[in-house]
Amino acid sequence: MYLKIIGMICIIAGTTSLGIKLSQGYKERLKLLIEYKRILNMLDSEIQFNNSLLGESMLNISKNTTGVLGDLLMETGNTLMNDNCISFNKLWSELVDKYLSDSSLVGDDLKNIKELGSDMGSMNKNMQRKFIILNIEKLEMRIQDARGKFMANGKLCKTLGVLMGIMICIMLA
């Protein structure tokens, strides 16, 4: 009898944690996109007020950014400051794949982030700022999508996790 109860608790705990994990994925995606938007805003300010080089800006922003995006900016900044022969577009694309391909971000999000590399650093200040603002606007649409999915599916995943566990337990009993 005790064995049965322990087994049921394990099944419910397992499915519940699976539900929570799925829900966390939606939350994590939204969090990363919002953080990336903050990074773009800071990059805009660095260009507008500090007139910093791209590598220098990336390093400055990385100091105030934690997690995987902080690591991405840190490596990009260090590489740009130490090796001016590399193409920024290529470097950014490679590093986005390296740091973010295993994250909760989906294919379109990564595509959006990689777009920054296409024209960054090759325009005058005015055009560069417009380019960043355009990227922020496109990102805003991704954030809306992530927020919608989190609201719709986040809670559902948690509930389904618990219910699935209970259902399996009933079926087995």
Added chain:
Amino acid sequence: MDIEKILRYFSGTISKCIGNVKIDNISEIRVRVGQPLIINTGREMFLIGTNGIVNSVGESYCATTNDFREIMERICSHSRYAYEENMKNGYITVEGGHRVGFGGCVITDSQGGGNEIAKKIVGIKNIAFINFRIAREISGCAKAIEKYVCNAEHIYNVLIVSPPGLGKTTVLRDITRCISNDLERFPNMSICVIDERSEIAGCYMGIPSMDVGMRTDVLDGCPKSQGMMMALRTMSPKVMIVDELGGKGDCEAVSYAAQSGCSIIASAHGENIDELMCKPYLGKLISDKIFEKTIVIKGLGKYQCI
């Protein structure tokens, strides 16, 4: 001169071409779209091909627009926006104090209306000509003119004159370093370099890459006229160093600073003193006897003091 540090600013193909060349004392590398790659030493000019120095135009390497795109990305450290102001002046100074001059399609704004003179330059696009001027640090090159610059206790107001490419900036840098480090003759000394084009101290990220001495402050990238006033008010220099005087503002600031108890050591473009006298503002400075000494550089290591 570390050629490797310079080659990283050029496109892959041009780097390989120049990397195969063994020339000492390179002073300029000229890149023109569709035209042969050229290296100048000041005394000689060499055509460069993919395997090094060549004898005919046909064998030389001709730069492409892709080379220029790559060079610009490297020179601007992937941050063209950060060099917008420099681009308006037609040059960028890179790490090591090397000056890269550009030619191409100049963009002007419409504020000047039909008046060509009043039009303001806002940038350069379609860059197709590059002159990479290599900064050299020749320690001791100012030894020969030291006696004209200062005596036992006084530093004169000095103007150093020469046509482009004869080493005004190199001499100016060496004078700065000598005075700054001479603790015995000048125990109480502070020098301020107004380095508008970042050529004297070759500052990169605010730190001089050339030796300008231990008691030297540098206002990097600062317009000369404003820089001299700023330095007078804030850095209390005994000597101010400025390169390439010319404009009205520069000359007014020099005149003001020289009458404020500060010695000025400056340089200007010109073949001789008569040429300088023909320049409206610089001529007035000389006729007002602001400069106690004028040193004309006649050739490499040849000086004439007036």
